[in-house]
Amino acid sequence: MAVVSAQQVTGERSAGGFWAWLMAPERRGPLLVTPALLVLFVMNIFPLLWSFGLSFFNYRANRQTVPTFEGLQFYQRVLTDENVWERFQTTAIIVGSSVLVQLIVGFLLALMFARSFPLRRILLMLVLTPMMLSFVSVGVFFKLYYEPTFGLVSWALNHFMDERFVLLATPAGAIAGIVFADAWMWSPFVMLLVLAGLVSVPKYLYEAAEIDRASWWRRFSTITFPYIKSLLLLAVLFRTIETFKLFDIVYIITEGGPGSATETIAVYVYRQAFQFFRTSQSAALAYIILFVVIVLTNLYLYAVQRREQEVT
Amino acid sequence: MASGQAGWANDPAVGERGDAVVILAELRVQGLTKRYGQVQAVRGIDLEVASGEFFVLLGPSAAGKTTTLRAIAGLERPDTGRIIMAGRDLTTTPVQGRGMAMIFQTFALYPHLSVRANFAYPLRRKGVASREIDRKVAAIAAQLRIAHTLERKPGTLSGGEQQRLAIGRALVQEPALLLLDEPLTNLDAKLRHDTRAEFKRLHRELGMTMVYATPDQLEALSMGERIAVLREGLVVQTGTPDELYLRPQNSYVATMVGAPPMNLVPATVQAGPPAPVIDLPFLRLSPPQAPAALEPGAELLVGIRPHDLTPALDDRPGPRFLARVQLTEPLGDVTVLDLAAGGQILKMVLPEAEALAYGVGKELPVRLVSEHAHLFDRASGQALI
Numbered sequence: 001m002a003v004v005s006a007q008q009v010t011g012e013r014s015a016g017g018f019w020a021w022l023m024a025p026e027r028r029g030p031l032l033v034t035p036a037l038l039v040l041f042v043m044n045i046f047p048l049l050w051s052f053g054l055s056f057f058n059y060r061a062n063r064q065t066v067p068t069f070e071g072l073q074f075y076q077r078v079l080t081d082e083n084v085w086e087r088f089q090t091t092a093i094i095v096g097s098s099v100l101v102q103l104i105v106g107f108l109l110a111l112m113f114a115r116s117f118p119l120r121r122i123l124l125m126l127v128l129t130p131m132m133l134s135f136v137s138v139g140v141f142f143k144l145y146y147e148p149t150f151g152l153v154s155w156a157l158n159h160f161m162d163e164r165f166v167l168l169a170t171p172a173g174a175i176a177g178i179v180f181a182d183a184w185m186w187s188p189f190v191m192l193l194v195l196a197g198l199v200s201v202p203k204y205l206y207e208a209a210e211i212d213r214a215s216w217w218r219r220f221s222t223i224t225f226p227y228i229k230s231l232l233l234l235a236v237l238f239r240t241i242e243t244f245k246l247f248d249i250v251y252i253i254t255e256g257g258p259g260s261a262t263e264t265i266a267v268y269v270y271r272q273a274f275q276f277f278r279t280s281q282s283a284a285l286a287y288i289i290l291f292v293v294i295v296l297t298n299l300y301l302y303a304v305q306r307r308e309q310e311v312t
Numbered sequence: 313m314a315s316g317q318a319g320w321a322n323d324p325a326v327g328e329r330g331d332a333v334v335i336l337a338e339l340r341v342q343g344l345t346k347r348y349g350q351v352q353a354v355r356g357i358d359l360e361v362a363s364g365e366f367f368v369l370l371g372p373s374a375a376g377k378t379t380t381l382r383a384i385a386g387l388e389r390p391d392t393g394r395i396i397m398a399g400r401d402l403t404t405t406p407v408q409g410r411g412m413a414m415i416f417q418t419f420a421l422y423p424h425l426s427v428r429a430n431f432a433y434p435l436r437r438k439g440v441a442s443r444e445i446d447r448k449v450a451a452i453a454a455q456l457r458i459a460h461t462l463e464r465k466p467g468t469l470s471g472g473e474q475q476r477l478a479i480g481r482a483l484v485q486e487p488a489l490l491l492l493d494e495p496l497t498n499l500d501a502k503l504r505h506d507t508r509a510e511f512k513r514l515h516r517e518l519g520m521t522m523v524y525a526t527p528d529q530l531e532a533l534s535m536g537e538r539i540a541v542l543r544e545g546l547v548v549q550t551g552t553p554d555e556l557y558l559r560p561q562n563s564y565v566a567t568m569v570g571a572p573p574m575n576l577v578p579a580t581v582q583a584g585p586p587a588p589v590i591d592l593p594f595l596r597l598s599p600p601q602a603p604a605a606l607e608p609g610a611e612l613l614v615g616i617r618p619h620d621l622t623p624a625l626d627d628r629p630g631p632r633f634l635a636r637v638q639l640t641e642p643l644g645d646v647t648v649l650d651l652a653a654g655g656q657i658l659k660m661v662l663p664e665a666e667a668l669a670y671g672v673g674k675e676l677p678v679r680l681v682s683e684h685a686h687l688f689d690r691a692s693g694q695a696l697i
Contacts, residue, residue, distance in 0.1 A: 226424035
């Protein structure tokens with residue numbers, strides 16, 4: 001009490017009072033959250049709303065003219081643009097094949113790592129490494145890997161071919177190159193999820209099945225698979241959404257080429273926004289993409305929930 | 313039992329007829345050992361189980377019961393020793409080829425399959441028509457009184473229903489040998505009682521060889537035709553329930569079998585004219601007959617069943633001593649009294665009505681039915697008579 005009264009006497013009352021008011025226990029929680037919320041608002045929420053607004057105005061980021069309200073005109077333009085649909089198709093092909101490869105490879109890796117063998121821990125760490133690399137380094141890595149003059153792929157294949165092998169020169173080759181890079185990076189993620197499911201299967205079920213004389217396939221389909229089913233779905237969900245937004249790897253390896261063969265929807269939006277400065281149009285397209293992703297997410301969530309109800 | 317015949321039964325006829333086909337399945341386990349890392353789980357177990365016998369492995373946890381069962385089933389490869397069934401050496405035969413079924417402590421029901429599919433699981437393989445499977449499943453489900461649950465998942469069944477599903481899934485295979493690994497441990501007391509009766513009935517009806525592991529002496533005594541008492545990976549004694557109860561070969565079996573457990577009192581043999589006497593802390597006993605081992609100075613454990621102690625209310629002759637009641641445990645029809653005498657605690661069982669007279673702290677004269685007393689060497693625990 002003596003200290004407080006001393007402060008009051010020396011006139012520090014208002015400063016100390018505000019500090020005390022601010023640090024009061026009931027205000028401490030909100031106070032700690034405020035900086036994060038501010039950053040989130042300035043960096044995310046405000047641009048999100050602002051760009052949503054821009055998609056209704058005729059606005060170009062490199063011109064100083066006053067934007068005019070255009071209504072849904074840009075949405076109409078985007079949806080009727082053949083280029084956009086082509087990019088969606090490209091994206092779908094890349095997403096479909098990449099997620100499929102990730103599922104297969106991740107699943108096989110998980111089956112392998114579910115049993116114990118020498119050097120398992122070290123191998124597991126190595127296998128998980130790609131997932132921890134940044135997109136840019138993976139992109140650069142594969143760009144050099146596919147490089148026609150000194151890249152490993154072309155160098156190896158040139159032993160068997162007369163012509164110089166250029167993987168990224170054909171549309172199919174370029175797509176395969178991107179799918180391979182993306183699958184290389186993200187198969188370990190699928191493996192982790194599946195591994196978690198495999199480890200959760202009680203051992204005694206396999207023993208019971210052995211005594212019941214079940215074949216390997218029946219043991220897998222009736223015991224293992226039901227335990228990893230929902231996790232597999234979750235893996236598909238995560239990977240589809242992530243791959244749908246694939247930008248970095250594509251931009252670094254092919255920049256969308258040859259022509260527009262590997263131009264995913266994300267790369268297309270980037271080009272529209274920052275190379276052609278069609279700001280409003282790209283904002284409209286970005287919102288359409290957001291809508292697609294939300295629909296996809298809900299589809300999968302619905303599926304996951306239904307599975308869980310089946311299990312219990 | 314009527315149509316004794318070797319080979320597989322074609323018709324389970326569970327519950328429909330009493331005369332199940334007897335499958336030759338006498339089992340011999342010879343010199344079984346198994347080590348897990350630093351732990352020697354089984355140190356050399358020999359068992360002989362007759363065809364059609366209900367054989368119990370009794371022992372506390374870590375005695376090697378489960379390891380022995382798993383080795384018989386083929387889930388563990390023994391380090392040394394042989395598993396022989398019906399004259400055939402199965403030691404290296406894979407699990408699937410042994411013609412055995414096993415009921416696990418956890419029941420090991422397939423959680424994602426319906427009850428019907430769980431029952432049918434062991435049957436679904438090449439050469440079994442689905443109509444045949446349906447018929448067998450329906451029959452066994454009806455017999456075990458869970459026909460109404462066939463379309464449900466095991467997780468929605470009660471403990472008793474899950475247990476019966478596990479039993480049914482084992483029986484539907486018509487195994488030559490049924491292994492049961494503590495199947496009652498996960499059930500509540502009432503269900504245990506019912507299921508014990510169920511196992512006995514099934515054994516009588518099916519005439520199948522059963523090897524049953526349990527840590528509970530009550531289960532062993534009530535169901536087993538013969539019991540092997542296991543301790544730290546070795547068989548201590550094998551015999552019928554009566555043999556184990558009346559003639560335990562050592563103090564371990566004596567305390568393992570019977571409830572409440574036998575009182576063991578340290579004693580020494582005193583040379584006394586005319587014959588040596590056994591000197592207990594609270595009593596002097598003259599041995600019924602004098603075994604050679606009873607030399608003066610020998611250190612003994614005297615085993616006294618709680619039922620062999622009674623209040624000495626009349627003047628009949630016989631060894632008697634004064635004891636003080638320390639604790640009473642009413643169990644309903646009987647009461648267990650903890651008596652203090654000569655620094656020892658002895659358990660005595662009395663009918664409930666009689667026990668009411670003896671409250672805690674009361675002193676009473678106690679008579680010992682000394683001809684039922686067991687004598688063990690104190691160092692080795694071996695029985696002396």
